[in-house]
Amino acid sequence: MTFVTGLTCRECGRGYPAEALHVCDFCFGPLEVAYDLDAVRSSLTREVVEAGPATIWRWAHLLPATPPGEVDLGAGGTPLIRADRLAAHLGLGELWVKDDTRNPTGSFKDRVVSVALAKARELGFKVAACASTGNLANSVAAHAARAGMRSIVFIPSDLEPAKITTTAIYGGTLVAVKGSYDDVNRLCAELTSEQPTWAFVNVNVRTYYAEGSKTLAFEVAEQLGWQAPDHVVVPVASGSQLCKIDKGFRQLAEVGLIDEHPVRISGAQAEGCSPVATAFAHGWDTFKPQRPATIAKSLAIGNPADGTYALEAVRRSGGSIGAVTDDEIVEGIRLLARTEGIFAETAGGVTIATLAKLTAAGIVRSDERVVAYVTGNGLKTVDAVSPVVGPTATIEPTMQAFAEAVDFQEA
Amino acid sequence: MPTVRIPTQLRTLTGGAGTATVEGSNVSEVLKALDAAHPGFADRLYDESGGLRRFVNVFVADEDVRFLDGLATPVPADATVSIVPAVAGG
Numbered sequence: 001m002t003f004v005t006g007l008t009c010r011e012c013g014r015g016y017p018a019e020a021l022h023v024c025d026f027c028f029g030p031l032e033v034a035y036d037l038d039a040v041r042s043s044l045t046r047e048v049v050e051a052g053p054a055t056i057w058r059w060a061h062l063l064p065a066t067p068p069g070e071v072d073l074g075a076g077g078t079p080l081i082r083a084d085r086l087a088a089h090l091g092l093g094e095l096w097v098k099d100d101t102r103n104p105t106g107s108f109k110d111r112v113v114s115v116a117l118a119k120a121r122e123l124g125f126k127v128a129a130c131a132s133t134g135n136l137a138n139s140v141a142a143h144a145a146r147a148g149m150r151s152i153v154f155i156p157s158d159l160e161p162a163k164i165t166t167t168a169i170y171g172g173t174l175v176a177v178k179g180s181y182d183d184v185n186r187l188c189a190e191l192t193s194e195q196p197t198w199a200f201v202n203v204n205v206r207t208y209y210a211e212g213s214k215t216l217a218f219e220v221a222e223q224l225g226w227q228a229p230d231h232v233v234v235p236v237a238s239g240s241q242l243c244k245i246d247k248g249f250r251q252l253a254e255v256g257l258i259d260e261h262p263v264r265i266s267g268a269q270a271e272g273c274s275p276v277a278t279a280f281a282h283g284w285d286t287f288k289p290q291r292p293a294t295i296a297k298s299l300a301i302g303n304p305a306d307g308t309y310a311l312e313a314v315r316r317s318g319g320s321i322g323a324v325t326d327d328e329i330v331e332g333i334r335l336l337a338r339t340e341g342i343f344a345e346t347a348g349g350v351t352i353a354t355l356a357k358l359t360a361a362g363i364v365r366s367d368e369r370v371v372a373y374v375t376g377n378g379l380k381t382v383d384a385v386s387p388v389v390g391p392t393a394t395i396e397p398t399m400q401a402f403a404e405a406v407d408f409q410e411a
Numbered sequence: 412m413p414t415v416r417i418p419t420q421l422r423t424l425t426g427g428a429g430t431a432t433v434e435g436s437n438v439s440e441v442l443k444a445l446d447a448a449h450p451g452f453a454d455r456l457y458d459e460s461g462g463l464r465r466f467v468n469v470f471v472a473d474e475d476v477r478f479l480d481g482l483a484t485p486v487p488a489d490a491t492v493s494i495v496p497a498v499a500g501g
Binding site: 011022023024025026027028029030131181182183185186187188189190192193194196200202203206237238239240241286288289291301303304305306308 | 416417418419420422423429455464465466467468470473475477478493495496497498499500501
């Protein structure tokens with residue numbers, strides 16, 4: 001069972017049934033899942049959560065679909081790692097990294113796709129589709145394979161080769177579109193009207209899909225001993241993940257699993273695609289669309305669907321939104337890897353570099369308990385760092401060659 | 412005459428049709444003609460201040476009019492104008 005009571009337009013408040021609908025028929029505002037939180041509060045305890053599966057589905061009371069059982073790939077339950085060496089480097093006190101590189105297909109997208117396809121199957125869909133910058137493509141293709149659904153995945157044709165291969169391997173239909181992600185997204189938004197039997201996870205079932213990102217907040221609160229942190233830093237592409245992390249912490253307090261605690265939410269973007277950071281810096285109510293040009297392709301959305309709401313959440317919570325250059329992104333990836341042993345994709349480099357920038361500016365503070373969300377695995381974007389790292393030396397297999405080439409200091 | 416592609420959410424206004432063909436040499440004229448042919452479009456597409464609603468995107472020949480001249484963007488006679496809900500993707 002679920003505790004869903006229906007869907008509600010975030011803009012005008014009109015109500016809709018829990019079907020494959022994502023925007024309000026009247027004003028085009030996004031639909032949000034509504035829950036009977038009183039009923040959740042009376043049946044969901046910390047003990048119930050702790051006795052549940054070590055996946056996102058331990059939070060089924062606050063998700064909009066019935067747990068998918070054996071066809072699930074097991075998204076979620078990723079480690080929250082205390083990052084003391086990185087904290088010392090940045091001048092922070094208590095810093096944690098939510099290591100969401102460790103999902104079945106290597107990114108947080110497995111959380112949202114697990115929810116989206118569970119709901120899609122409930123609604124009778126046999127085909128899973130999406131517009132993707134890569135991570136979602138991997139996840140939809142894999143989850144569809146596991147669930148015995150057909151998949152049709154649309155990507156920009158200039159994606160990182162690894163992300164193309166790691167989607168195609170699952171055997172679904174993969175369409176490379178000659179254009180930007182925003183072009184792919186517009187194409188898919190139009191296709192949704194013509195292909196009503198396809199579950200486009202980030203179009204017609206997006207309302208359910210997005211709810212999966214709340215588990216990024218739920219897990220962190222549980223892992224911190226049932227407490228919300230003081231400040232989180234979250235990468236911003238469409239802005240959905242940031243909004244749902246904000247919603248997740250607030251919802252946990254609403255159902256009584258944690259005490260009320262204000263969480264500052266800060267966003268991270270690449271300078272080459274920074275519509276939300278730019279709007280924040282200028283004090284605008286909404287963003288202006290951009291044409292992206294950044295190595296952080298998984299964040300390269302110039303027309304972010306939830307950009308306005310992400311701005312609102314950041315401002316309401318007292319956070320900030322930073323933007324970093326491609327060189328800073330690469331250095332962010334290297335810094336996280338050498339201080340904590342976590343290899344993140346470019347989006348993780350954006351998060352760490354922005355964390356560094358906001359810390360240097362005094363916005364993220366050393367007296368705060370801070371969580372940085374690292375949401376994708378570095379093996380997907382090896383091309384971003386392969387030009388700047390490599391062997392220390394390449395030598396003949398002799399003692400002399402080693403002695404001449406390598407000056408290795410133990411301390 | 413330009414062709415307008417209609418999203419699912421607005422097909423109640425066109426009797427279920429996914430496209431409509433109307434006169435007009437720019438986006439504003441095309442949408443005005445669309446409302447004349449199928450009354451109700453203006454209410455759904457425009458906010459109180461007369462601008463496009465925040466969650467409505469319009470494309471001419473697959474290009475977002477916010478990168479062109481907005482409502483004044485020229486529409487060639489053989490072009491397709493798409494009305495697309497903004498909330499998608501990510």
